Amino acid sequence: MEDSDIDNEQELRRPLGITLLGGLYLFFFMLTFSSYGQPIPFLGTIYHGKIAGVLVLFDSLICLYLFLGIMKRQSLTWYLLLGYNAFELVNTATNLLVITTAELEKIVGEKIDTNGLYASNISVILALLLLSLFIFRHRDYFTNRSKYLF
Numbered sequence: 005m006e007d008s009d010i011d012n013e014q015e016l017r018r019p020l021g022i023t024l025l026g027g028l029y030l031f032f033f034m035l036t037f038s039s040y041g042q043p044i045p046f047l048g049t050i051y052h053g054k055i056a057g058v059l060v061l062f063d064s065l066i067c068l069y070l071f072l073g074i075m076k077r078q079s080l081t082w083y084l085l086l087g088y089n090a091f092e093l094v095n096t097a098t099n100l101l102v103i104t105t106a107e108l109e110k111i112v113g114e115k116i117d118t119n120g121l122y123a124s125n126i127s128v129i130l131a132l133l134l135l136s137l138f139i140f141r142h143r144d145y146f147t148n149r150s151k152y153l154f
Contacts, residue, residue: 022145026074033067043111047095048102072153082146089136093129100125
């Protein structure tokens with residue numbers, strides 16, 4: 005009887021990697037939600053107003069869903085995380101290649117360092133690739149086979 009209690013405790017204990025991953029996606033949620041009302045670059049176009057608000061709201065809801073799915077260790081979330089990260093990679097690369105610094109300077113209202121812009125976007129791409137690699141390698145963390153979060 006004691007062996008089954010130990011097995012259940014190990015199953016219920018959340019690995020540190022899952023906790024940190026959940027914290028990261030909670031941070032992404034808060035960061036995205038806090039940008040509400042600001043212009044947002046999306047697939048090579050900078051959106052303003054209601055459209056930007058809808059995009060931010062939608063992205064925030066996705067990040068919140070991912071956070072909850074990570075915390076519940078839902079196996080479907082593993083696929084969604086990889087898909088979301090792949091989309092963010094494409095979005096970042098597209099924005100970097102299509103949106104000019106002149107457009108950004110017009111919105112920001114001051115001169116933008118082109119090298120800094122490229123460096124920051126490339127570092128985001130590398131970070132997303134490394135994060136996706138971590139998620140891909142730790143599929144065994146996502147043990148909850150339920151299709152629903154609630």
